[in-house]
Amino acid sequence: MEIRHLRYFVAVAELQNFTRAAERSFVAQSALSQQIGRLEREIGAPLFVRGARKVELTPAGELLLPHAHRIIADEAQARAELRSYLGLEKGRLRVGLIQTAISAVDVVGPIGAFHDRHPGVDIHITNQTSTEMVEAVRAGALDLAVVGMAPKEVPEGLxxxxxxxxxxxxxxxxxxxxxxxxxxxxxxxxxRGRLIHFARGTGLRRHVDEALHRVGLEALSSFELAQASDILRFAALGLGVTVVPQTLAEYGRTMLPDLEIPYAVFGLRDPDAVHPVTVVYDPQRIPASGRAFLEILEEFVPHKRK
Structure with a gap:
Protein backbone atom coordinates (compact mmCIF):
# COMPACT_ATOMS: atom_id res chain seq x y z
CA MET A 1 0.00 0.00 0.00
CA GLU A 2 1.75 3.15 -1.22
CA ILE A 3 1.29 6.67 0.11
CA ARG A 4 0.49 8.02 -3.36
CA HIS A 5 -2.29 5.46 -3.75
CA LEU A 6 -3.78 6.62 -0.45
CA ARG A 7 -3.53 10.26 -1.54
CA TYR A 8 -5.42 9.44 -4.73
CA PHE A 9 -8.01 7.53 -2.71
CA VAL A 10 -8.54 10.46 -0.31
CA ALA A 11 -8.84 12.91 -3.22
CA VAL A 12 -11.57 10.82 -4.87
CA ALA A 13 -13.35 10.29 -1.53
CA GLU A 14 -13.39 14.03 -0.79
CA LEU A 15 -14.32 15.24 -4.28
CA GLN A 16 -16.56 12.29 -5.19
CA ASN A 17 -15.32 12.59 -8.75
CA PHE A 18 -12.40 10.93 -10.53
CA THR A 19 -11.84 13.79 -12.97
CA ARG A 20 -11.59 16.50 -10.28
CA ALA A 21 -9.49 14.21 -8.09
CA ALA A 22 -7.06 13.68 -10.98
CA GLU A 23 -6.84 17.44 -11.54
CA ARG A 24 -6.12 18.07 -7.87
CA SER A 25 -3.52 15.29 -7.84
CA PHE A 26 -1.86 16.53 -11.08
CA VAL A 27 -2.17 13.16 -12.81
CA ALA A 28 -4.14 11.89 -15.77
CA GLN A 29 -7.55 10.49 -14.91
CA SER A 30 -6.67 7.16 -16.51
CA ALA A 31 -3.56 6.89 -14.34
CA LEU A 32 -5.49 7.76 -11.18
CA SER A 33 -8.22 5.23 -11.98
CA GLN A 34 -5.57 2.60 -12.62
CA GLN A 35 -3.90 3.24 -9.26
CA ILE A 36 -7.23 3.17 -7.40
CA GLY A 37 -7.95 -0.17 -9.07
CA ARG A 38 -4.55 -1.47 -7.97
CA LEU A 39 -5.29 -0.38 -4.40
CA GLU A 40 -8.66 -2.13 -4.50
CA ARG A 41 -7.05 -5.35 -5.75
CA GLU A 42 -4.44 -5.16 -3.01
CA ILE A 43 -7.10 -4.67 -0.33
CA GLY A 44 -9.39 -7.25 -1.84
CA ALA A 45 -12.54 -5.14 -1.87
CA PRO A 46 -14.02 -2.26 -3.91
CA LEU A 47 -13.58 1.16 -2.33
CA PHE A 48 -16.07 3.14 -4.41
CA VAL A 49 -19.49 2.74 -5.93
CA ARG A 50 -19.03 4.40 -9.31
CA GLY A 51 -22.09 6.36 -10.43
CA ALA A 52 -22.79 8.42 -13.53
CA ARG A 53 -22.30 11.78 -11.81
CA LYS A 54 -20.41 10.99 -8.62
CA VAL A 55 -18.73 8.18 -6.76
CA GLU A 56 -19.46 7.15 -3.20
CA LEU A 57 -17.50 5.16 -0.65
CA THR A 58 -18.29 1.50 -0.05
CA PRO A 59 -18.23 0.18 3.53
CA ALA A 60 -14.60 -0.84 2.93
CA GLY A 61 -13.85 2.69 1.71
CA GLU A 62 -15.50 4.21 4.79
CA LEU A 63 -13.29 2.00 6.96
CA LEU A 64 -10.11 2.90 5.11
CA LEU A 65 -10.64 6.68 4.92
CA PRO A 66 -9.73 7.69 8.52
CA HIS A 67 -6.70 5.40 8.42
CA ALA A 68 -5.61 6.94 5.13
CA HIS A 69 -5.87 10.43 6.65
CA ARG A 70 -3.73 9.36 9.60
CA ILE A 71 -1.09 7.64 7.44
CA ILE A 72 -0.79 10.67 5.16
CA ALA A 73 -0.50 12.98 8.18
CA ASP A 74 2.14 10.73 9.74
CA GLU A 75 4.16 10.69 6.53
CA ALA A 76 4.07 14.49 6.34
CA GLN A 77 5.16 14.72 9.97
CA ALA A 78 7.98 12.24 9.37
CA ARG A 79 9.28 14.43 6.55
CA ALA A 80 9.12 17.49 8.80
CA GLU A 81 10.92 15.61 11.59
CA LEU A 82 13.67 14.47 9.24
CA ARG A 83 14.16 18.02 8.04
CA SER A 84 14.75 19.17 11.58
CA TYR A 85 16.51 16.20 13.18
CA LEU A 86 19.77 18.14 13.49
CA GLY A 87 17.99 20.68 15.64
CA LEU A 88 15.06 23.06 15.63
CA GLU A 89 16.41 25.01 12.69
CA LYS A 90 13.67 23.94 10.32
CA GLY A 91 10.32 22.19 10.43
CA ARG A 92 6.90 23.29 11.58
CA LEU A 93 4.72 23.57 14.65
CA ARG A 94 0.94 23.14 14.39
CA VAL A 95 -0.84 24.42 17.49
CA GLY A 96 -4.52 24.67 18.35
CA LEU A 97 -5.46 27.44 20.81
CA ILE A 98 -8.69 28.34 22.58
CA GLN A 99 -9.68 32.00 22.56
CA THR A 100 -7.15 34.01 24.54
CA ALA A 101 -9.86 36.02 26.33
CA ILE A 102 -11.24 32.93 28.08
CA SER A 103 -7.94 31.30 28.95
CA ALA A 104 -6.47 31.53 32.43
CA VAL A 105 -3.13 30.76 30.80
CA ASP A 106 -1.16 33.12 28.57
CA VAL A 107 -1.30 31.23 25.28
CA VAL A 108 0.11 34.05 23.15
CA GLY A 109 3.31 34.69 25.12
CA PRO A 110 4.63 31.14 24.57
CA ILE A 111 4.09 31.49 20.82
CA GLY A 112 6.19 34.65 20.79
CA ALA A 113 8.90 33.06 22.94
CA PHE A 114 9.02 29.98 20.71
CA HIS A 115 9.37 32.13 17.60
CA ASP A 116 12.24 34.08 19.18
CA ARG A 117 14.11 30.90 20.12
CA HIS A 118 13.36 28.92 16.96
CA PRO A 119 12.82 31.44 14.14
CA GLY A 120 13.31 28.80 11.44
CA VAL A 121 10.25 26.80 12.47
CA ASP A 122 7.02 27.59 10.62
CA ILE A 123 4.21 28.11 13.15
CA HIS A 124 0.63 27.30 12.15
CA ILE A 125 -2.14 28.39 14.56
CA THR A 126 -5.67 26.99 14.58
CA ASN A 127 -8.57 28.36 16.63
CA GLN A 128 -11.55 25.98 16.78
CA THR A 129 -13.72 24.44 19.45
CA SER A 130 -11.96 22.24 22.00
CA THR A 131 -13.69 19.15 20.60
CA GLU A 132 -12.55 19.90 17.05
CA MET A 133 -8.96 20.58 18.10
CA VAL A 134 -8.70 17.39 20.17
CA GLU A 135 -9.93 15.40 17.18
CA ALA A 136 -7.33 17.17 15.02
CA VAL A 137 -4.60 16.08 17.47
CA ARG A 138 -5.88 12.51 17.33
CA ALA A 139 -5.91 12.60 13.53
CA GLY A 140 -2.39 14.01 13.31
CA ALA A 141 -3.53 17.36 11.87
CA LEU A 142 -2.28 19.27 14.97
CA ASP A 143 0.86 18.62 17.00
CA LEU A 144 -0.79 19.81 20.22
CA ALA A 145 -3.70 21.91 21.39
CA VAL A 146 -4.51 24.08 24.39
CA VAL A 147 -8.16 23.31 25.12
CA GLY A 148 -10.87 23.88 27.69
CA MET A 149 -10.95 20.34 29.04
CA ALA A 150 -10.38 18.61 32.34
CA PRO A 151 -7.86 15.75 32.38
CA LYS A 152 -10.70 13.22 32.79
CA GLU A 153 -12.25 14.49 29.55
CA VAL A 154 -9.15 13.91 27.42
CA PRO A 155 -9.63 10.91 25.08
CA GLU A 156 -7.64 7.76 25.68
CA GLY A 157 -4.36 7.66 23.79
CA LEU A 158 -3.55 11.35 24.26
CA ARG A 192 -33.09 37.03 36.07
CA GLY A 193 -33.05 36.48 32.29
CA ARG A 194 -32.43 34.22 29.33
CA LEU A 195 -29.11 32.41 29.28
CA ILE A 196 -26.46 33.72 26.91
CA HIS A 197 -24.53 30.58 26.06
CA PHE A 198 -21.28 29.73 24.36
CA ALA A 199 -21.23 27.70 21.13
CA ARG A 200 -21.69 23.93 21.23
CA GLY A 201 -18.55 21.83 21.11
CA THR A 202 -16.49 24.23 23.20
CA GLY A 203 -15.03 23.24 26.54
CA LEU A 204 -16.66 26.25 28.19
CA ARG A 205 -20.10 25.23 26.92
CA ARG A 206 -19.64 21.74 28.33
CA HIS A 207 -18.55 22.98 31.77
CA VAL A 208 -21.42 25.47 32.04
CA ASP A 209 -23.88 22.77 30.97
CA GLU A 210 -22.52 20.46 33.67
CA ALA A 211 -22.99 23.16 36.31
CA LEU A 212 -26.57 23.69 35.15
CA HIS A 213 -27.31 19.96 35.25
CA ARG A 214 -26.00 19.73 38.82
CA VAL A 215 -28.79 22.07 39.94
CA GLY A 216 -31.43 20.43 37.77
CA LEU A 217 -31.60 23.07 35.04
CA GLU A 218 -31.81 22.42 31.31
CA ALA A 219 -29.12 24.00 29.18
CA LEU A 220 -31.54 25.84 26.90
CA SER A 221 -30.66 29.15 25.31
CA SER A 222 -31.86 31.35 22.47
CA PHE A 223 -28.42 33.00 22.32
CA GLU A 224 -25.44 30.81 21.38
CA LEU A 225 -22.39 32.87 20.52
CA ALA A 226 -18.95 31.90 19.27
CA GLN A 227 -17.01 34.97 20.42
CA ALA A 228 -16.24 35.48 24.10
CA SER A 229 -16.39 39.28 23.83
CA ASP A 230 -19.89 39.10 22.29
CA ILE A 231 -21.16 37.13 25.28
CA LEU A 232 -20.09 39.93 27.61
CA ARG A 233 -21.57 42.59 25.34
CA PHE A 234 -24.95 40.86 25.25
CA ALA A 235 -24.97 40.52 29.03
CA ALA A 236 -23.89 44.14 29.55
CA LEU A 237 -26.75 45.28 27.31
CA GLY A 238 -29.25 43.44 29.49
CA LEU A 239 -30.17 40.89 26.83
CA GLY A 240 -29.74 38.08 29.32
CA VAL A 241 -27.34 36.60 31.86
CA THR A 242 -24.31 34.42 31.34
CA VAL A 243 -21.79 32.18 33.05
CA VAL A 244 -18.16 32.62 32.04
CA PRO A 245 -14.67 32.01 33.42
CA GLN A 246 -13.50 34.60 35.90
CA THR A 247 -10.60 35.44 33.57
CA LEU A 248 -13.04 36.45 30.83
CA ALA A 249 -15.14 38.59 33.19
CA GLU A 250 -12.00 40.46 34.28
CA TYR A 251 -10.81 40.75 30.67
CA GLY A 252 -14.03 42.44 29.64
CA ARG A 253 -13.74 45.15 32.26
CA THR A 254 -10.25 46.16 31.14
CA MET A 255 -10.12 45.27 27.44
CA LEU A 256 -13.58 46.21 26.15
CA PRO A 257 -13.76 49.99 26.64
CA ASP A 258 -16.75 50.22 24.30
CA LEU A 259 -18.96 48.60 26.95
CA GLU A 260 -20.67 51.73 28.21
CA ILE A 261 -22.96 49.81 30.58
CA PRO A 262 -21.10 48.19 33.48
CA TYR A 263 -21.92 44.63 34.41
CA ALA A 264 -21.93 42.82 37.73
CA VAL A 265 -19.92 39.67 38.41
CA PHE A 266 -20.91 37.09 41.02
CA GLY A 267 -19.06 34.11 42.40
CA LEU A 268 -20.98 30.83 42.31
CA ARG A 269 -21.75 28.58 45.27
CA ASP A 270 -20.89 25.49 43.24
CA PRO A 271 -17.21 24.67 43.93
CA ASP A 272 -17.14 22.32 40.94
CA ALA A 273 -18.14 25.08 38.52
CA VAL A 274 -14.74 25.63 36.93
CA HIS A 275 -13.18 25.92 33.49
CA PRO A 276 -9.95 23.89 33.29
CA VAL A 277 -7.33 24.63 30.63
CA THR A 278 -5.26 21.68 29.44
CA VAL A 279 -2.68 21.05 26.73
CA VAL A 280 -3.15 17.74 24.90
CA TYR A 281 -0.86 15.90 22.48
CA ASP A 282 -0.17 12.46 21.04
CA PRO A 283 3.07 11.18 22.61
CA GLN A 284 3.70 8.93 19.60
CA ARG A 285 3.48 11.80 17.13
CA ILE A 286 4.57 15.02 18.78
CA PRO A 287 7.63 16.41 16.95
CA ALA A 288 10.71 18.01 18.46
CA SER A 289 9.14 21.44 17.86
CA GLY A 290 6.08 20.38 19.85
CA ARG A 291 8.13 19.21 22.81
CA ALA A 292 10.11 22.45 22.75
CA PHE A 293 6.84 24.41 22.80
CA LEU A 294 5.59 22.35 25.76
CA GLU A 295 8.68 23.34 27.72
CA ILE A 296 8.12 27.02 26.93
CA LEU A 297 4.44 26.73 27.79
CA GLU A 298 5.34 25.42 31.24
CA GLU A 299 7.41 28.56 31.82
CA PHE A 300 4.27 30.68 31.43
CA VAL A 301 2.18 28.66 33.89
CA PRO A 302 2.27 30.47 37.26
CA HIS A 303 1.78 27.32 39.34
CA LYS A 304 2.46 23.85 38.06
CA ARG A 305 -0.48 21.48 38.43
CA LYS A 306 -0.61 17.72 38.11
Missing part, protein backbone atom coordinates in the same frame (compact mmCIF):
# COMPACT_ATOMS: atom_id res chain seq x y z
CA UNK A 159 -1.25 12.79 26.91
CA UNK A 160 -2.18 15.96 28.76
CA UNK A 161 -0.90 18.58 31.15
CA UNK A 162 -3.32 20.60 33.25
CA UNK A 163 -2.31 24.26 32.99
CA UNK A 164 -4.98 26.13 34.97
CA UNK A 165 -8.38 25.87 36.63
CA UNK A 166 -10.50 29.01 36.25
CA UNK A 167 -13.62 29.47 38.46
CA UNK A 168 -16.88 30.13 36.64
CA UNK A 169 -18.77 33.30 37.58
CA UNK A 170 -22.19 34.74 36.84
CA UNK A 171 -22.46 37.95 34.80
CA UNK A 172 -25.42 40.30 34.35
CA UNK A 173 -25.94 44.00 33.77
CA UNK A 174 -26.37 45.98 36.98
CA UNK A 175 -30.09 46.56 36.39
CA UNK A 176 -30.80 42.86 35.89
CA UNK A 177 -28.57 41.95 38.84
CA UNK A 178 -30.17 44.41 41.25
CA UNK A 179 -30.56 42.85 44.69
CA UNK A 180 -28.28 39.86 44.04
CA UNK A 181 -25.48 39.33 46.54
CA UNK A 182 -22.73 36.85 45.79
CA UNK A 183 -21.86 34.12 45.96
CA UNK A 184 -25.06 33.00 44.27
CA UNK A 185 -26.66 29.75 43.16
CA UNK A 186 -27.18 29.30 39.44
CA UNK A 187 -31.00 29.26 39.68
CA UNK A 188 -30.88 32.77 41.18
CA UNK A 189 -28.96 34.00 38.15
CA UNK A 190 -31.00 32.18 35.52
CA UNK A 191 -34.22 33.53 37.05
Missing amino acids: EHRLLAVDPLVGVACEKVASGLVGPIALPELIA
Whole structure:
Protein backbone atom coordinates (compact mmCIF):
# COMPACT_ATOMS: atom_id res chain seq x y z
CA MET A 1 0.00 0.00 0.00
CA GLU A 2 1.75 3.15 -1.22
CA ILE A 3 1.29 6.67 0.11
CA ARG A 4 0.49 8.02 -3.36
CA HIS A 5 -2.29 5.46 -3.75
CA LEU A 6 -3.78 6.62 -0.45
CA ARG A 7 -3.53 10.26 -1.54
CA TYR A 8 -5.42 9.44 -4.73
CA PHE A 9 -8.01 7.53 -2.71
CA VAL A 10 -8.54 10.46 -0.31
CA ALA A 11 -8.84 12.91 -3.22
CA VAL A 12 -11.57 10.82 -4.87
CA ALA A 13 -13.35 10.29 -1.53
CA GLU A 14 -13.39 14.03 -0.79
CA LEU A 15 -14.32 15.24 -4.28
CA GLN A 16 -16.56 12.29 -5.19
CA ASN A 17 -15.32 12.59 -8.75
CA PHE A 18 -12.40 10.93 -10.53
CA THR A 19 -11.84 13.79 -12.97
CA ARG A 20 -11.59 16.50 -10.28
CA ALA A 21 -9.49 14.21 -8.09
CA ALA A 22 -7.06 13.68 -10.98
CA GLU A 23 -6.84 17.44 -11.54
CA ARG A 24 -6.12 18.07 -7.87
CA SER A 25 -3.52 15.29 -7.84
CA PHE A 26 -1.86 16.53 -11.08
CA VAL A 27 -2.17 13.16 -12.81
CA ALA A 28 -4.14 11.89 -15.77
CA GLN A 29 -7.55 10.49 -14.91
CA SER A 30 -6.67 7.16 -16.51
CA ALA A 31 -3.56 6.89 -14.34
CA LEU A 32 -5.49 7.76 -11.18
CA SER A 33 -8.22 5.23 -11.98
CA GLN A 34 -5.57 2.60 -12.62
CA GLN A 35 -3.90 3.24 -9.26
CA ILE A 36 -7.23 3.17 -7.40
CA GLY A 37 -7.95 -0.17 -9.07
CA ARG A 38 -4.55 -1.47 -7.97
CA LEU A 39 -5.29 -0.38 -4.40
CA GLU A 40 -8.66 -2.13 -4.50
CA ARG A 41 -7.05 -5.35 -5.75
CA GLU A 42 -4.44 -5.16 -3.01
CA ILE A 43 -7.10 -4.67 -0.33
CA GLY A 44 -9.39 -7.25 -1.84
CA ALA A 45 -12.54 -5.14 -1.87
CA PRO A 46 -14.02 -2.26 -3.91
CA LEU A 47 -13.58 1.16 -2.33
CA PHE A 48 -16.07 3.14 -4.41
CA VAL A 49 -19.49 2.74 -5.93
CA ARG A 50 -19.03 4.40 -9.31
CA GLY A 51 -22.09 6.36 -10.43
CA ALA A 52 -22.79 8.42 -13.53
CA ARG A 53 -22.30 11.78 -11.81
CA LYS A 54 -20.41 10.99 -8.62
CA VAL A 55 -18.73 8.18 -6.76
CA GLU A 56 -19.46 7.15 -3.20
CA LEU A 57 -17.50 5.16 -0.65
CA THR A 58 -18.29 1.50 -0.05
CA PRO A 59 -18.23 0.18 3.53
CA ALA A 60 -14.60 -0.84 2.93
CA GLY A 61 -13.85 2.69 1.71
CA GLU A 62 -15.50 4.21 4.79
CA LEU A 63 -13.29 2.00 6.96
CA LEU A 64 -10.11 2.90 5.11
CA LEU A 65 -10.64 6.68 4.92
CA PRO A 66 -9.73 7.69 8.52
CA HIS A 67 -6.70 5.40 8.42
CA ALA A 68 -5.61 6.94 5.13
CA HIS A 69 -5.87 10.43 6.65
CA ARG A 70 -3.73 9.36 9.60
CA ILE A 71 -1.09 7.64 7.44
CA ILE A 72 -0.79 10.67 5.16
CA ALA A 73 -0.50 12.98 8.18
CA ASP A 74 2.14 10.73 9.74
CA GLU A 75 4.16 10.69 6.53
CA ALA A 76 4.07 14.49 6.34
CA GLN A 77 5.16 14.72 9.97
CA ALA A 78 7.98 12.24 9.37
CA ARG A 79 9.28 14.43 6.55
CA ALA A 80 9.12 17.49 8.80
CA GLU A 81 10.92 15.61 11.59
CA LEU A 82 13.67 14.47 9.24
CA ARG A 83 14.16 18.02 8.04
CA SER A 84 14.75 19.17 11.58
CA TYR A 85 16.51 16.20 13.18
CA LEU A 86 19.77 18.14 13.49
CA GLY A 87 17.99 20.68 15.64
CA LEU A 88 15.06 23.06 15.63
CA GLU A 89 16.41 25.01 12.69
CA LYS A 90 13.67 23.94 10.32
CA GLY A 91 10.32 22.19 10.43
CA ARG A 92 6.90 23.29 11.58
CA LEU A 93 4.72 23.57 14.65
CA ARG A 94 0.94 23.14 14.39
CA VAL A 95 -0.84 24.42 17.49
CA GLY A 96 -4.52 24.67 18.35
CA LEU A 97 -5.46 27.44 20.81
CA ILE A 98 -8.69 28.34 22.58
CA GLN A 99 -9.68 32.00 22.56
CA THR A 100 -7.15 34.01 24.54
CA ALA A 101 -9.86 36.02 26.33
CA ILE A 102 -11.24 32.93 28.08
CA SER A 103 -7.94 31.30 28.95
CA ALA A 104 -6.47 31.53 32.43
CA VAL A 105 -3.13 30.76 30.80
CA ASP A 106 -1.16 33.12 28.57
CA VAL A 107 -1.30 31.23 25.28
CA VAL A 108 0.11 34.05 23.15
CA GLY A 109 3.31 34.69 25.12
CA PRO A 110 4.63 31.14 24.57
CA ILE A 111 4.09 31.49 20.82
CA GLY A 112 6.19 34.65 20.79
CA ALA A 113 8.90 33.06 22.94
CA PHE A 114 9.02 29.98 20.71
CA HIS A 115 9.37 32.13 17.60
CA ASP A 116 12.24 34.08 19.18
CA ARG A 117 14.11 30.90 20.12
CA HIS A 118 13.36 28.92 16.96
CA PRO A 119 12.82 31.44 14.14
CA GLY A 120 13.31 28.80 11.44
CA VAL A 121 10.25 26.80 12.47
CA ASP A 122 7.02 27.59 10.62
CA ILE A 123 4.21 28.11 13.15
CA HIS A 124 0.63 27.30 12.15
CA ILE A 125 -2.14 28.39 14.56
CA THR A 126 -5.67 26.99 14.58
CA ASN A 127 -8.57 28.36 16.63
CA GLN A 128 -11.55 25.98 16.78
CA THR A 129 -13.72 24.44 19.45
CA SER A 130 -11.96 22.24 22.00
CA THR A 131 -13.69 19.15 20.60
CA GLU A 132 -12.55 19.90 17.05
CA MET A 133 -8.96 20.58 18.10
CA VAL A 134 -8.70 17.39 20.17
CA GLU A 135 -9.93 15.40 17.18
CA ALA A 136 -7.33 17.17 15.02
CA VAL A 137 -4.60 16.08 17.47
CA ARG A 138 -5.88 12.51 17.33
CA ALA A 139 -5.91 12.60 13.53
CA GLY A 140 -2.39 14.01 13.31
CA ALA A 141 -3.53 17.36 11.87
CA LEU A 142 -2.28 19.27 14.97
CA ASP A 143 0.86 18.62 17.00
CA LEU A 144 -0.79 19.81 20.22
CA ALA A 145 -3.70 21.91 21.39
CA VAL A 146 -4.51 24.08 24.39
CA VAL A 147 -8.16 23.31 25.12
CA GLY A 148 -10.87 23.88 27.69
CA MET A 149 -10.95 20.34 29.04
CA ALA A 150 -10.38 18.61 32.34
CA PRO A 151 -7.86 15.75 32.38
CA LYS A 152 -10.70 13.22 32.79
CA GLU A 153 -12.25 14.49 29.55
CA VAL A 154 -9.15 13.91 27.42
CA PRO A 155 -9.63 10.91 25.08
CA GLU A 156 -7.64 7.76 25.68
CA GLY A 157 -4.36 7.66 23.79
CA LEU A 158 -3.55 11.35 24.26
CA GLU A 159 -1.25 12.79 26.91
CA HIS A 160 -2.18 15.96 28.76
CA ARG A 161 -0.90 18.58 31.15
CA LEU A 162 -3.32 20.60 33.25
CA LEU A 163 -2.31 24.26 32.99
CA ALA A 164 -4.98 26.13 34.97
CA VAL A 165 -8.38 25.87 36.63
CA ASP A 166 -10.50 29.01 36.25
CA PRO A 167 -13.62 29.47 38.46
CA LEU A 168 -16.88 30.13 36.64
CA VAL A 169 -18.77 33.30 37.58
CA GLY A 170 -22.19 34.74 36.84
CA VAL A 171 -22.46 37.95 34.80
CA ALA A 172 -25.42 40.30 34.35
CA CYS A 173 -25.94 44.00 33.77
CA GLU A 174 -26.37 45.98 36.98
CA LYS A 175 -30.09 46.56 36.39
CA VAL A 176 -30.80 42.86 35.89
CA ALA A 177 -28.57 41.95 38.84
CA SER A 178 -30.17 44.41 41.25
CA GLY A 179 -30.56 42.85 44.69
CA LEU A 180 -28.28 39.86 44.04
CA VAL A 181 -25.48 39.33 46.54
CA GLY A 182 -22.73 36.85 45.79
CA PRO A 183 -21.86 34.12 45.96
CA ILE A 184 -25.06 33.00 44.27
CA ALA A 185 -26.66 29.75 43.16
CA LEU A 186 -27.18 29.30 39.44
CA PRO A 187 -31.00 29.26 39.68
CA GLU A 188 -30.88 32.77 41.18
CA LEU A 189 -28.96 34.00 38.15
CA ILE A 190 -31.00 32.18 35.52
CA ALA A 191 -34.22 33.53 37.05
CA ARG A 192 -33.09 37.03 36.07
CA GLY A 193 -33.05 36.48 32.29
CA ARG A 194 -32.43 34.22 29.33
CA LEU A 195 -29.11 32.41 29.28
CA ILE A 196 -26.46 33.72 26.91
CA HIS A 197 -24.53 30.58 26.06
CA PHE A 198 -21.28 29.73 24.36
CA ALA A 199 -21.23 27.70 21.13
CA ARG A 200 -21.69 23.93 21.23
CA GLY A 201 -18.55 21.83 21.11
CA THR A 202 -16.49 24.23 23.20
CA GLY A 203 -15.03 23.24 26.54
CA LEU A 204 -16.66 26.25 28.19
CA ARG A 205 -20.10 25.23 26.92
CA ARG A 206 -19.64 21.74 28.33
CA HIS A 207 -18.55 22.98 31.77
CA VAL A 208 -21.42 25.47 32.04
CA ASP A 209 -23.88 22.77 30.97
CA GLU A 210 -22.52 20.46 33.67
CA ALA A 211 -22.99 23.16 36.31
CA LEU A 212 -26.57 23.69 35.15
CA HIS A 213 -27.31 19.96 35.25
CA ARG A 214 -26.00 19.73 38.82
CA VAL A 215 -28.79 22.07 39.94
CA GLY A 216 -31.43 20.43 37.77
CA LEU A 217 -31.60 23.07 35.04
CA GLU A 218 -31.81 22.42 31.31
CA ALA A 219 -29.12 24.00 29.18
CA LEU A 220 -31.54 25.84 26.90
CA SER A 221 -30.66 29.15 25.31
CA SER A 222 -31.86 31.35 22.47
CA PHE A 223 -28.42 33.00 22.32
CA GLU A 224 -25.44 30.81 21.38
CA LEU A 225 -22.39 32.87 20.52
CA ALA A 226 -18.95 31.90 19.27
CA GLN A 227 -17.01 34.97 20.42
CA ALA A 228 -16.24 35.48 24.10
CA SER A 229 -16.39 39.28 23.83
CA ASP A 230 -19.89 39.10 22.29
CA ILE A 231 -21.16 37.13 25.28
CA LEU A 232 -20.09 39.93 27.61
CA ARG A 233 -21.57 42.59 25.34
CA PHE A 234 -24.95 40.86 25.25
CA ALA A 235 -24.97 40.52 29.03
CA ALA A 236 -23.89 44.14 29.55
CA LEU A 237 -26.75 45.28 27.31
CA GLY A 238 -29.25 43.44 29.49
CA LEU A 239 -30.17 40.89 26.83
CA GLY A 240 -29.74 38.08 29.32
CA VAL A 241 -27.34 36.60 31.86
CA THR A 242 -24.31 34.42 31.34
CA VAL A 243 -21.79 32.18 33.05
CA VAL A 244 -18.16 32.62 32.04
CA PRO A 245 -14.67 32.01 33.42
CA GLN A 246 -13.50 34.60 35.90
CA THR A 247 -10.60 35.44 33.57
CA LEU A 248 -13.04 36.45 30.83
CA ALA A 249 -15.14 38.59 33.19
CA GLU A 250 -12.00 40.46 34.28
CA TYR A 251 -10.81 40.75 30.67
CA GLY A 252 -14.03 42.44 29.64
CA ARG A 253 -13.74 45.15 32.26
CA THR A 254 -10.25 46.16 31.14
CA MET A 255 -10.12 45.27 27.44
CA LEU A 256 -13.58 46.21 26.15
CA PRO A 257 -13.76 49.99 26.64
CA ASP A 258 -16.75 50.22 24.30
CA LEU A 259 -18.96 48.60 26.95
CA GLU A 260 -20.67 51.73 28.21
CA ILE A 261 -22.96 49.81 30.58
CA PRO A 262 -21.10 48.19 33.48
CA TYR A 263 -21.92 44.63 34.41
CA ALA A 264 -21.93 42.82 37.73
CA VAL A 265 -19.92 39.67 38.41
CA PHE A 266 -20.91 37.09 41.02
CA GLY A 267 -19.06 34.11 42.40
CA LEU A 268 -20.98 30.83 42.31
CA ARG A 269 -21.75 28.58 45.27
CA ASP A 270 -20.89 25.49 43.24
CA PRO A 271 -17.21 24.67 43.93
CA ASP A 272 -17.14 22.32 40.94
CA ALA A 273 -18.14 25.08 38.52
CA VAL A 274 -14.74 25.63 36.93
CA HIS A 275 -13.18 25.92 33.49
CA PRO A 276 -9.95 23.89 33.29
CA VAL A 277 -7.33 24.63 30.63
CA THR A 278 -5.26 21.68 29.44
CA VAL A 279 -2.68 21.05 26.73
CA VAL A 280 -3.15 17.74 24.90
CA TYR A 281 -0.86 15.90 22.48
CA ASP A 282 -0.17 12.46 21.04
CA PRO A 283 3.07 11.18 22.61
CA GLN A 284 3.70 8.93 19.60
CA ARG A 285 3.48 11.80 17.13
CA ILE A 286 4.57 15.02 18.78
CA PRO A 287 7.63 16.41 16.95
CA ALA A 288 10.71 18.01 18.46
CA SER A 289 9.14 21.44 17.86
CA GLY A 290 6.08 20.38 19.85
CA ARG A 291 8.13 19.21 22.81
CA ALA A 292 10.11 22.45 22.75
CA PHE A 293 6.84 24.41 22.80
CA LEU A 294 5.59 22.35 25.76
CA GLU A 295 8.68 23.34 27.72
CA ILE A 296 8.12 27.02 26.93
CA LEU A 297 4.44 26.73 27.79
CA GLU A 298 5.34 25.42 31.24
CA GLU A 299 7.41 28.56 31.82
CA PHE A 300 4.27 30.68 31.43
CA VAL A 301 2.18 28.66 33.89
CA PRO A 302 2.27 30.47 37.26
CA HIS A 303 1.78 27.32 39.34
CA LYS A 304 2.46 23.85 38.06
CA ARG A 305 -0.48 21.48 38.43
CA LYS A 306 -0.61 17.72 38.11
